Amino acid sequence: MTTLTFELPDGSTESVTVTTLLNAGYAGRDQAEVASHIAELAELGVPAPTTIPAMYPISPYLAQQTSEVHVQHGHTSGEAEWALVITGPTRDDVLLTVACDHTDRDLEVHSVAWSKNASPDVLGTGAWRLAEVADRLDDITLRAWVGDDETLIQDGTLGDLLSPDHWLDVLTERGLFRAGTVLMSGTVSMVPGVDQFANSWKVELRDPATDRSLTCAYRTVAMPSPIG
Template identity: 65%
Template sequence: MAALTFELPDGTQRRVEVSRLLNAGYAGRSQADVAAHVAELAELGVPAPSTVPALYPVAPYLGQQTAEVPVQHARTSGEAEWALVVDETGDLLLTAACDHTDRALEAHGVAWSKNAGPDVLARTAWRLADVADRLDTLTLRAWVTPVGGGAEVLLQDGTAGELLTPGYWTEVLRERGELRPGTVLISGTIPMRAGVDPFAARWRVELADPATGNVIALAYDVLPMPEPIG
């Protein structure tokens, strides 16, 4: 299992031994946004889902707090998301996340592709109860740095209000018997800007609270692995 530690705004820390990791997909509240995301993925050769929203179990060790993601080839990319975390006390935390996915493998199976890369989580979090009254106003953004260098480019820019709520997924987890310490659920993502290459050398994601100015951020480099022998 992966061991994660989150720092809260008051300076205290919460530890989580990830026992179940779930990735939501096609989880926009707007059917137009869901259709747009399906179209984005179709351009990458990914077939449309049989039902929406979708939920994909992921190996727990893939929940990581890391600054580097090694990849086997050039067609991998992340997605700006929030993560719902049930900590060791049973309290619900909210943090930023980036689901790094193998897009080549995704054309053969979304669940397979989700298990071919990590879900990168930030090292800070908020108690869900502390932001529950303004969840829809939280902003979610992702920037990418092109392969070969250059300035980072804004790829995703939206709000948590575009996605199904943590409350929705809390009920799903409760019905599944998985609202237990060690569960981490990644939210699904918002649309990407057209014309920006997501196959990048670096990803940066921010979940921000305009009411307080507080920001939860993560960033990581995408590192090509050596060519295999044999």
């Protein structure tokens, strides 16, 4: 199992062994925009979800704090997200961190769930207690940059996505609110015209009230070609 360790603003650390990893999908608050996005994906051959929003179970060991993501080909890319990390039995025990869901786009046309199990969910090493930023969540920005020149590819706020409380309610209803559960938020729209198939990704959460930020960043590493 994977154990994640996070540094909090006061200098303390929290560690948790991941037992359940979940990726939310189609999780924008503007469901008309989500429907438009689904239609765009359908033109690329990506199957539509049967339920909106969706939630995909991911192998727990794919929750990683890493600077490298090994990929099988050049048609993979990340998605800027926030993540909830549950460390104890109450909502005071929930951490908020920055994350990037690296996805196999070739596999995505066959199954979104399969595509998200092909690469890790990269999480930052810093976190905030959710309760301490709950009064200003919608104002926290979520941005991503790609490539050596750090081209901006995603730019939104947490207000663009379904709230952490929404997903905590879902976890509670399903008996998944427990220490060791990590939930990824789903992502915001990409900037048109930017090549998402870059060799590096950087994601940032920034709290404008305190000017504090959380980041995660990694480079992709091509695996050797298969034999046979």
